[in-house]
Amino acid sequence: xxxxxLLAVFAAAPMMLPDYLTIFVTRVLILALLALSFDLxxxxxxIMSFGQALFFGGAGYGVALxxxxxxxxxxxxxxxxxxxxxxxxxxxxxxxxxLGRSPPATIFVALGTLTGSYxxxxxxxxxxxxxxxxxxxxxxxxxxxxxxxxxxxxxxYLTLSVLAILxxxxxxxxxxxxxxALAGVREHEARMAxxxxxxxxxxxxxxxxxxxxxxxxxxxxxxxxxxxxxDILGAALSTQIALYALLGGVGTLIGPVIGVIVIEIxxxxxxxxxxxxxxxxxxxxxxxxxxxSPTGLIGLVVSPRERVGRFGRSPLPYRHADEGAxxxxx
Amino acid sequence: xxxxxxxxxxxxxxxLAALDGVDLTVGENEFHGLIGPNGSGKSTLMKCxxxxxxxxxxxxxxxxxxxxxxxxxxRARAGLSLKFQITSVLPALTxxxxxxxxxxxxxxxxxxxxxxxxxxxxxxxxRMLTQFRLIHRLADQATALxxxxxxxxxxxxxxxxxxxxxxxxxxxAGMSLEERRITRELLAPIKSRCSLVIxxxxxxxxRDICGLITVLNQGKLLDGDTVKHVQSSPKxxxxxxxxx
Numbered sequence: 001x002x003x004x005x006l007l008a009v010f011a012a013a014p015m016m017l018p019d020y021l022t023i024f025v026t027r028v029l030i031l032a033l034l035a036l037s038f039d040l041x042x043x044x045x046x047i048m049s050f051g052q053a054l055f056f057g058g059a060g061y062g063v064a065l066x067x068x069x070x071x072x073x074x075x076x077x078x079x080x081x082x083x084x085x086x087x088x089x090x091x092x093x094x095x096x097x098x099l100g101r102s103p104p105a106t107i108f109v110a111l112g113t114l115t116g117s118y119x120x121x122x123x124x125x126x127x128x129x130x131x132x133x134x135x136x137x138x139x140x141x142x143x144x145x146x147x148x149x150x151x152x153x154x155x156x157y158l159t160l161s162v163l164a165i166l167x168x169x170x171x172x173x174x175x176x177x178x179x180x181a182l183a184g185v186r187e188h189e190a191r192m193a194x195x196x197x198x199x200x201x202x203x204x205x206x207x208x209x210x211x212x213x214x215x216x217x218x219x220x221x222x223x224x225x226x227x228x229x230x231d232i233l234g235a236a237l238s239t240q241i242a243l244y245a246l247l248g249g250v251g252t253l254i255g256p257v258i259g260v261i262v263i264e265i266x267x268x269x270x271x272x273x274x275x276x277x278x279x280x281x282x283x284x285x286x287x288x289x290x291x292x293s294p295t296g297l298i299g300l301v302v303s304p305r306e307r308v309g310r311f312g313r314s315p316l317p318y319r320h321a322d323e324g325a326x327x328x329x330x
Numbered sequence: 331x332x333x334x335x336x337x338x339x340x341x342x343x344x345x346l347a348a349l350d351g352v353d354l355t356v357g358e359n360e361f362h363g364l365i366g367p368n369g370s371g372k373s374t375l376m377k378c379x380x381x382x383x384x385x386x387x388x389x390x391x392x393x394x395x396x397x398x399x400x401x402x403x404x405r406a407r408a409g410l411s412l413k414f415q416i417t418s419v420l421p422a423l424t425x426x427x428x429x430x431x432x433x434x435x436x437x438x439x440x441x442x443x444x445x446x447x448x449x450x451x452x453x454x455x456x457r458m459l460t461q462f463r464l465i466h467r468l469a470d471q472a473t474a475l476x477x478x479x480x481x482x483x484x485x486x487x488x489x490x491x492x493x494x495x496x497x498x499x500x501x502x503a504g505m506s507l508e509e510r511r512i513t514r515e516l517l518a519p520i521k522s523r524c525s526l527v528i529x530x531x532x533x534x535x536x537r538d539i540c541g542l543i544t545v546l547n548q549g550k551l552l553d554g555d556t557v558k559h560v561q562s563s564p565k566x567x568x569x570x571x572x573x574x
Contacts, residue, residue, distance in 0.1 A: 101401070177434050178442040180423075184431050187420040194380060194414075195435035196406035196491060205439060305471060308422045311430065311448075 002301070003167075003254055010160055014153045026156045026224055028264045029163050033217035035245045035256035036163075036170060037210040042242070043250030044174050045206045046186035048106050050238045051093065051113025052214045054120045057233030059085040059215035060222035061124065064136040067223075073143045079162075079219050086215015087208055094207040098200050103189055114235055121234035135229030142223040151224055159220055163257075166213055170253055173209070180311035182206060247289055249296025251307050258297055331394060332357050333525050334379070334495055339388035341374050341549075348374040350549040351388070354527075356495065361526045363536035363557075366546035367569065372529045373415055375546070376499050379527070380412035381405045393494065407436060409494030413501060415529075417480045419487070421473035425464055428472050428483055429455045432490035454490070462486040462516060478509040482516060489520060496520070498528045502535055514538055537561075545569070 010029070014022045034056050041047040059082040066072040066081060097104060097112045104112075124130045131137070142149040149155050173179055181202055184192045192199050222228045231237060248259025263282065270278035293299045295307065334356040341349040349371045356362050364372050377383040379390060381402035390398045397405050420428050433451045434442060441447055459465045462482045467475060472483060481501055488496055501517075502510045510532065517539055520526070530536045536543060537557050544554035547569045553560055560566050 173443060176443050176445045177430075177437070177448055178439065178445075180427055180431055181434070181442055183423060183427075184420055187422055188418055190382075191414075191418045191420070192435075193402040194382070194406055194412050195432050195487070196403050197435050198403050201439070304422070308471075310424055310469075311427050 006254070006257070007164060014156050019152055022153055022156050023151050023224075024264075024268065026151065026159050027221075028260055029156070029159045030217050030221045030224065031241070031244070031264065032257045032260040033159075033163050033166060033220070034214055034241050035248070035260045036167065036253065037213040037217065038241050038245045039250050039253065039256040040170060040174075040210040040213070041207055043245065043252070043256070044179070044186065045182045045203055046106070046189065047098070047203055047207055048110040049113045049207070049210070050110050050235065050242065051117045052210070052241055053233055053235070053237035054093070054113070054117040055086040055089050055211040055214035056218035056221070056237070057124075057228070057230075058089045058120060059083075059218035060228040060232055061130060061136065063219045064139045064222050064228045065130075067139050068136055071140070073140050073223075075142050075144045075149065075158075078142060078223070079216060082219025082222075083212050083216045086218065087212035089215070090211020091204070091208045094204045094211070098203050098207060100200070103193075103199060114238065117233065117235045117238045121230050124230040124233055131229075133230065135227055137227040139222060139226050139228070141226070149223065151226075155224055159224070162216065162220065166216070167253060167257075170213075173206075174253065175309070175311065177311065178202075183308060183311070243286060245296075247286055247296055249298030249302075249307075251295070252298050252302060255296050255298035262297065333360075333393060334527070335389075335391040336375075336379065337389045337391075339375065339378060339390065340386045341371075341378055341383060342386045347549050349378065349385070349388075352546065352549070352551050354544055354551075354554075356525050356527055358494075359521060359525055360542060361521060361528070361540045363540035363543040364527055364529045364546065365531075365533065365536060365543060366552070369548070370546040371549040372546055373499055374549075376412065376497050376527070376529060380410060380497055382412070406491065406493075409492075410497070411488040411491060411493035411495070412497040413481075413484050413488040413499060415499040415503070417477070417484055419472040419475075419480050419483050421471065423472060424469055425459065425472055425475065425483060426455055426468040429458050429486055429490055432487035433458075435491055458486045458490055461519075463512070478505050478513075481505065482513070485513075485516065489524075493524055495525045495527065498526065500529055500531065502530065502532055510535060 013025055034052060038049065038052045041049045062085040063078045063082050066078060072078065093116050097109050125133050149158060181197060185199055185202060189199055244259040244263055245256035247263060248257065249255030267278065267282055270281055274281060289297060332355045336352065336354040339349050339352045340347065352375060366372050374383060378385045381400060384399060389396060392408060392410060395408060430451060433454055434447055437447050459468050464479060464483055467479065472480065475483060485501060502513050505513065514535060528540065540557065543557055543560045545552040545560060545566050552569055553563045553566050
C-alpha cells in the first residue's frame with residue numbers, strides 16, 4: 001500500500017510542482033535508485049558496501065566520455081552502457097573481495113569498497129583526461145532519435161519509470177527463493193555453507209546486480225546534471241547513501257527510498273528556513289532515529305517479522321489467527 | 331567400501347592436540363555413536379569431517395573421494411550433513427522457510443531466482459514438518475520455538491537434503507526425558523535412508539539407536555566396536571563410564 005501511495009504521489013508531483021522543484025525531485029529519485037542498490041547488498045545480503053558511489057560515479061564518467069568523445073547520447077546506448085559499466089566494476093571488485101576460500105569479514109568488505117571509492121575519487125581528481133578537479137562539464141543531453149531529454153518533466157518521468165521498474169525487479173528477486181537464500185546468508189552465513197550453498201557466489205551475484213543498478217543511476221545522474229565531477233565517485237557519497245538507507249530502514253525496499261526522500265526534502269526545506277543550522281538539525285534527526293528506531297523510519301510502521309517476510313508457497317496453510325497483514329513489506 | 335573413512339586425523343590448536351591420529355570407519359546405513367568425556371575431541375572430529383575445521387594431519391575419505399580439505403559446501407553437496415552442537419536455526423525466518431532453505435540448497439541459481447522449485451518442494455517441506463512434529467508451528471519464527479523444537483527443526487533441516495551421512499552433535503542436550511524419547515522415535519526411521527554419526531553424553535540414548543560405538547579420550551581413539559564390547563571394556567569404564 002505504502003509503495004502504491006508513494007508511486008501515485010510521485011506520478012502526480014510534476015503536475016503540481018514548479019520546474020525547479022521537478023528538477024530537484026528528479027535528483028531525489030536518482031539518489032533513491034542508488035540507495036536501493038545499497039539496500040540490496042547490505043539490507044538483504046549483509047555485505048557492507050561503502051563503494052556504491054564508485055559504480056555510480058564510474059558509470060557517470062563512462063557515459064560522459066561516450067557523449068563528449070564519441071558523441072554518443074542515444075538513450076538506447078548510454079543507459080545500457082551505464083548498466084554495463086556498473087556491472088563490470090562491481091563484478092571485478094566483488095570477485096576480488098568476495099571470492100576467497102573463506103568468507104570475508106564484514107569489515108574487510110567495508111574497507112575494501114571504501115578504498116575502491118576513495119582511489120577512484122583521487123584518480124579522477126588527478127587525471128587530466130577526466131577533467132581533474134573540475135570533472136567533465138557540458139555533457140550533451142541524452143537523446144532518442146531526434147528527441148532531446150532535457151531536464152524537467154520528461155526526464156522526471158523517465159527516471160520515475162526506471163526506478164519503478166528496477167524496484168519491481170528487486171522485489172521479484174528478494175521475494176524469490178534466491179531472496180530466501182540471501183536472507184539465510186544475512187542471518188547465518190556460516191550455516192548456509194553446511195547446507196551446500198555456494199555463499200560467496202550468491203553474494204557476488206547480488207553485489208553485481210546492485211552495482212549495475214548503481215551504474216544505471218549514475219548514467220541518469222550524469223545526463224540530468226549535465227556534468228560529472230570527482231565527488232560522485234567518492235567515499236562521502238557512498239557514506240551518505242548508507243545513511244539515507246539506514247534512516248529509511250534497510251532490509252525493506254521501500255525504506256531506503258523513504259530515507260532519501262525524507263533527508264533530501266527536509267534538507268531542502270531546512271536550508272531555506274535555517275541556512276546556518278540545518279546540517280545540525282538534520283544530524284540530530286539522524287541520531288534520534290538511529291537511537292530510538294534502529295530499524296529506521298520503516299521500523300515504526302512495519303514489524304521486524306514483516307521486514308523479514310516469508311518465502312514459502314503462499315498462502316500457507318495452518319495460518320495463525322493473529323497473522324493478518326503478514327505478507328512481508330519485501 | 332565404507333562410506334566414511336577417517337585415517338590418522340590430527341588437529342592441533344596451538345600446543346593442544348584436540349585430535350591425535352584418530353581413525354573412524356562408518357559403513358552404509360550404519361548408526362555410529364561417538365562418546366568420550368568432555369574435551370575428548372568428539373566435536374572437533376565432527377567439525378573436521380564436516381569441514382568446519384581443517385585437520386592438521388590425516389585424511390578423510392567420503393564415498394571414495396578425498397574430502398580432507400574440501401570446502402563445507404562441497405562436502406554438503408556430496409552428501410555430508412551436520413547438525414551443530416549449538417542450535418543454529420535461522421531465527422528470524424519461519425519454521426517453513428528454514429526447511430525450504432535447506433531443501434533448495436542444491437538448486438541452480440537461475441532456478442532460485444525464478445522460484446522454479448517453490449511448488450515442487452512444498453510437499454517435501456510439509457512432509458518433513460509433519461515427520462518432525464512441527465507442522466503446527468510452520469508459520470512461526472524459528473526463534474519462537476522451544477529448545478527441543480529447535481533441535482528437531484535442525485535435524486529436519488540436516489535431513490532435508492537427503493544426505494548419505496548425517497552428523498549429529500549432541501542432539502538431545504538440554505532436553506527433558508520425554509523430549510529425548512521423542513527424539514529417539516524421530517531418528518529411528520531414518521536408518522534405512524542414511525548413515526549416522528552421533529555424539530551424545532546420554533549413553534542409554536546411544537545404546538538404543540547405535541550398532542557401533544567409538545570412544546575417544548584426550549584426542550585419541552580409546553576403543554571402538556559393538557555396544558556390548560564397549561560396555562564391557564575395562565579401558566572405557568576406567569576412562570569414561572566410571573566418571574559419568
